[in-house]
Amino acid sequence: MTALAQTRSALGDAARDARTAWSRWHTLGAAVVALAALVPAFAPAWVHVDSMAAAFYRALAATGLLLAVGLAGMPSLGQGAFMAIGAFAVALLTARAGWPLAPAIVVAVAAAACAGVVTGIGVVRLRPVFVAATTWILTWVVVIFLLAFPSVSGGAQGIVTPPVLSVNAHYELALALLVVSVLATAALTRGRVGLELRAVRARPSAAAALGVPSARRRLGAFVGSAAVAGLAGGLSVTLAGVADATEYGPYRSFALFVAVLIGGAASALGPTVGVVALAVVTGAGGVLAGLEGVESARFNPMLASLLLLTVLALGGEGIVPAVRRYLPLAGPAGRAAAAEPRASPADGGGAVLAARGLSKRFGSVVAADDVSVTLRSGELCALVGPNGSGKTTVLRLLAGTMEPDAGVILLDGSALDDVGQRGRALRGVVRTLQTTSPLSGLTALENAAVGAGLHSRDGGAFRTLLATPRARREHARLQAAARGSLLDVGLEWAADQPADRLAGPEQRLVALAAALATRPRALLLDEPSAGASVSDVQRLATLLARLRADGVALLLVEHNLRLVRAVADRVLVLAAGRVIAEGSADEVAANDAVRAAYLGRQAL
Amino acid sequence: MSLALQILVTGLAAGGVYGLIAVGHSLVYRLTGIVHLAYGDLVGLGMFTTLFVAAGTGPVTQQTAGGARFLIALVVGLVVCVAAGTGSYLYAVQPYVQRGSTIGWVAAIVAIAFAVRSILSAVFDKPGYVFPDPLPFRDIGRSGFVTVAGASLQVRSFFVIAVALALAAVAGFTLDRTRFGRGLQAIAADEEGARIVGVPVDTLVAVAFGLAGGLAALAAIVAAPSGSVTAATGAVLGLKGLVAALVVRFGSPLRAMLAGLALGVAESTIANAHLGSLELGPAYREVIPLALVLLLVAVRPQLEALEGEE
Numbered sequence: 085m086t087a088l089a090q091t092r093s094a095l096g097d098a099a100r101d102a103r104t105a106w107s108r109w110h111t112l113g114a115a116v117v118a119l120a121a122l123v124p125a126f127a128p129a130w131v132h133v134d135s136m137a138a139a140f141y142r143a144l145a146a147t148g149l150l151l152a153v154g155l156a157g158m159p160s161l162g163q164g165a166f167m168a169i170g171a172f173a174v175a176l177l178t179a180r181a182g183w184p185l186a187p188a189i190v191v192a193v194a195a196a197a198c199a200g201v202v203t204g205i206g207v208v209r210l211r212p213v214f215v216a217a218t219t220w221i222l223t224w225v226v227v228i229f230l231l232a233f234p235s236v237s238g239g240a241q242g243i244v245t246p247p248v249l250s251v252n253a254h255y256e257l258a259l260a261l262l263v264v265s266v267l268a269t270a271a272l273t274r275g276r277v278g279l280e281l282r283a284v285r286a287r288p289s290a291a292a293a294l295g296v297p298s299a300r301r302r303l304g305a306f307v308g309s310a311a312v313a314g315l316a317g318g319l320s321v322t323l324a325g326v327a328d329a330t331e332y333g334p335y336r337s338f339a340l341f342v343a344v345l346i347g348g349a350a351s352a353l354g355p356t357v358g359v360v361a362l363a364v365v366t367g368a369g370g371v372l373a374g375l376e377g378v379e380s381a382r383f384n385p386m387l388a389s390l391l392l393l394t395v396l397a398l399g400g401e402g403i404v405p406a407v408r409r410y411l412p413l414a415g416p417a418g419r420a421a422a423a424e425p426r427a428s429p430a431d432g433g434g435a436v437l438a439a440r441g442l443s444k445r446f447g448s449v450v451a452a453d454d455v456s457v458t459l460r461s462g463e464l465c466a467l468v469g470p471n472g473s474g475k476t477t478v479l480r481l482l483a484g485t486m487e488p489d490a491g492v493i494l495l496d497g498s499a500l501d502d503v504g505q506r507g508r509a510l511r512g513v514v515r516t517l518q519t520t521s522p523l524s525g526l527t528a529l530e531n532a533a534v535g536a537g538l539h540s541r542d543g544g545a546f547r548t549l550l551a552t553p554r555a556r557r558e559h560a561r562l563q564a565a566a567r568g569s570l571l572d573v574g575l576e577w578a579a580d581q582p583a584d585r586l587a588g589p590e591q592r593l594v595a596l597a598a599a600l601a602t603r604p605r606a607l608l609l610d611e612p613s614a615g616a617s618v619s620d621v622q623r624l625a626t627l628l629a630r631l632r633a634d635g636v637a638l639l640l641v642e643h644n645l646r647l648v649r650a651v652a653d654r655v656l657v658l659a660a661g662r663v664i665a666e667g668s669a670d671e672v673a674a675n676d677a678v679r680a681a682y683l684g685r686q687a688l
Numbered sequence: 689m690s691l692a693l694q695i696l697v698t699g700l701a702a703g704g705v706y707g708l709i710a711v712g713h714s715l716v717y718r719l720t721g722i723v724h725l726a727y728g729d730l731v732g733l734g735m736f737t738t739l740f741v742a743a744g745t746g747p748v749t750q751q752t753a754g755g756a757r758f759l760i761a762l763v764v765g766l767v768v769c770v771a772a773g774t775g776s777y778l779y780a781v782q783p784y785v786q787r788g789s790t791i792g793w794v795a796a797i798v799a800i801a802f803a804v805r806s807i808l809s810a811v812f813d814k815p816g817y818v819f820p821d822p823l824p825f826r827d828i829g830r831s832g833f834v835t836v837a838g839a840s841l842q843v844r845s846f847f848v849i850a851v852a853l854a855l856a857a858v859a860g861f862t863l864d865r866t867r868f869g870r871g872l873q874a875i876a877a878d879e880e881g882a883r884i885v886g887v888p889v890d891t892l893v894a895v896a897f898g899l900a901g902g903l904a905a906l907a908a909i910v911a912a913p914s915g916s917v918t919a920a921t922g923a924v925l926g927l928k929g930l931v932a933a934l935v936v937r938f939g940s941p942l943r944a945m946l947a948g949l950a951l952g953v954a955e956s957t958i959a960n961a962h963l964g965s966l967e968l969g970p971a972y973r974e975v976i977p978l979a980l981v982l983l984l985v986a987v988r989p990q991l992e993a994l995e996g997e998e
Contacts, residue, residue, distance in 0.1 A: 153791065159790060159791045159795075161794070202986065203982065203986065205986050206982075206985045206986030207986075212790040212791070212794075213721060213722060213790055213794075214723070214985070216725065216794045217723040217725070217930065217934065218982060218985050220725055220798075220930075221927065221931060221934075221978060221981065221982055224924075224927050225978045225982060228974050228978065229975045232971040232972070232975055233971055335802065338798055338802055341795065341798070342795070342799075349791070382809055382813070383810065385803070385806040386806040386807065386810075388802065389799035389800070389802045389803040389806070390799075390803070392796075392799045393796065393799050393803075396784075396792060396795060396799075400795075
């Protein structure tokens with residue numbers, strides 16, 4: 085097939101998908117945008133096209149902020165600072181250095197993105213509370229800097245920028261950029277990167293265990309939001325005709341944050357709706373204040389605060405999601421992908437993962453003391469021991485969640501010293517968490533899709549944004565693989581249910597399905613049967629046996645000794661961090677040391 | 689030498705106020721795991737409530753204010769801040785912390801900050817206000833200044849430093865030595881555990897937020913007479929207190945106070961610095977320390993890492 089024919093068929097696919105997904109709400113949206121585009125041509129004199137264009141630029145910045153707040157769960161109060169950086173970059177370059185607008189905008193976006201990288205490197209690793217605190221400090225630092233250095237900011241007069249575009253051109257440009265940013269955000273949210281960001285937001289440790297590069301994903305979202313703010317700031321400054329430092333202070337940051345929240349942080353359209361709602365409320369306030377002859381702008385923060393507190397008091401989900409619940413907005417459901425059977429790891433026999441002399445201390449507590457364990461392909465090794473004997477620690481050391489104090493871990497004979505959790509997951513070493521850990525806010529299928537995305541390269545942010553044929557094929561493949569994993573654990577019926585609404589044992593199965601979807605060679609399971617009924621345990625045993633037959637190397641931490649006896653080829657007994665016995669279930673059960681240390685009166 | 693002494697005393701006086709606010713921030717963070725982004729605006733609320741009761745919204749001078757009405761005004765300012773502190777907890781923090789919604793309390797508390805500030809700036813719309821000094825320092829020395837070792841020092845500065853250190857010591861003593869303080873420590877260490885052994889968690893935390901509000905009012909009364917104040921003064925003080933508290937990871941009152949003092953001295957040093965040919969000057973006074981703290985967070989993010997909990 086020629087490249088041309090390939091392209092044509094891909095375009096045909098895209099058109100067909102678009103037709104199936106199209107609903108009357110899409111028609112309505114397109115009509116609204118088309119009408120909005122005609123406003124400057126037909127609007128009566130009392131419509132302020134310039135104010136509308138300015139609001140669209142603010143909505144653009146707010147949509148950018150959605151990446152950080154809504155998608156990555158980072159409550160950034162620094163969006164105004166990034167707008168300021170873009171605005172003053174454009175003002176200085178066009179007014180002082182005489183640059184044309186286009187390259188100045190490019191520099192503004194780059195400058196804001198750089199500032200985003202510098203702040204983000206630290207911020208992405210912080211808990212949300214400190215994301216708020218540090219971005220809040222950033223907002224103040226930028227405005228304090230601008231006010232303290234009139235030579236840069238033009239002081240109280242600001243920097244007057246040369247008029248480059250007409251107001252109507254600004255309006256159309258702002259509208260176009262806003263539409264593109266909303267569509268792009270929606271596409272990102274649905275794509276693999278958006279899925280991973282939602283996973284990181286829901287449960288950082290569970291996402292990391294599936295090999296999601298948490299810090300990199302969050303940094304990407306943060307820098308993306310900063311870059312969009314730089315673009316919005318740079319363009320809005322040429323619209324206003326003057327760069328004024330006080331325009332981009334803490335209040336701007338707060339107002340953008342408010343716009344995201346009142347519009348709805350779970351929707352790509354939310355920030356735009358939020359900006360419009362805020363503009364309507366402050367505009368109404370302005371009209372009322374005008375009747376009283378009061379200067380109205382000073383009441384804007386008050387009105388924004390009240391609006392936000394109202395939305396929070398009403399449950400805090402925002403306007404768009406609230407409307408969505410009352411109107412049947414969803415179009416016809418997309419075609420459900422057929423389940424694809426999980427590919428077996430191509431490997432026969434032999435040691436896969438071997439650990440020698442692992443030790444780990446926490447203060448005075450010895451959690452692991454000279455532990456050696458070998459996992460072979462197609463073999464199930466159970467790790468048992470009393471509570472606090474170090475079983476989970478061994479799992480964490482093997483999976484790279486933490487570094488051992490001493491000892492070496494080998495995968496196919498090569499050391500994994502410098503390979504982190506994600507690197508090990510990519511090489512096929514994956515673990516599940518001891519606590520029930522579905523990613524809340526994601527459906528069971530999406531949980532599994534996070535795991536399936538581990539080895540995916542074609543569904544990155546840019547390809548998703550451009551909806552390239554590769555990204556679309558990849559998306560379909562991930563869905564099919566995720567469905568296959570759910571089928572493996574017997575949860576295909578729950579695919580579209582929110583994972584956190586399932587029963588406890590089923591939530592564990594969802595986490596197991598996500599781990600399976602990564603196509604592991606060595607799977608480390610932490611008490612997968614906790615809370616399960618007898619028939620659930622039976623099904624789990626069948627699944628484990630099948631995985632073993634497929635050639636997966638399994639390590640099972642388990643308290644259910646009946647299950648251990650049924651499935652384990654070998655049993656390791658851990659007590660106070662040391663391996664005190666190793667052998668078949670019967671051998672271990674007959675061991676006096678084991679009886680003394682662990683089993684006591686109970687018989688295996 | 690005389691310049692160095694002057695820089696040190698001025699810096700310590702400014703830093704004492706930052707330190708008091710840092711103590712409040714630390715207390716609040718350790719109890720609830722939240723950062724009180726409206727704390728500075730409570731300071732502003734304290735300043736302007738006092739002004740309002742003392743003289744309405746008109747201009748005040750050192751001479752017109754005084755006597756019983758000013759005393760009443762100070763008490764009212766204190767009471768309003770205590771109430772606002774407790775109120776901010778009950779209304780903006782507790783509901784969202786209970787729900788585990790960080791974005792919720794961040795939004796609510798910043799909304800409160802802006803609501804307070806916009807009311808203040810609407811009522812007090814002049815470019816700056818003079819806050820009368822509760823104590824007659826201007827009568828000591830040459831209209832409030834004394835000369836020590838060639839340095840001209842404001843008598844007020846010593847008062848501010850002394851009050852700040854004393855309040856930090858009281859806060860430390862309360863936390864370490866009283867039943868109430870030990871209850872707070874227990875909550876900070878393990879809220880669930882404290883609840884189980886019968887510590888009245890909700891009441892104690894609400895009271896502690898009230899005390900933090902009172903501390904904000906005291907910081908306001910101590911700080912405000914040093915210069916002209918606007919509705920945004922409190923917010924900037926709150927920011928600096930937050931920065932100081934962040935540096936010592938929301939540590940004990942004494943550590944928070946020391947961080948505040950260090951920030952104050954750093955600012956006054958930068959404002960007067962002559963490093964060879966490089967002359968920094970007042971414009972750099974606020975920017976450099978704040979930027980350095982942001983850099984510190986970027987370089988040492990393990991400060992408050994995200995991962996680790998399972």
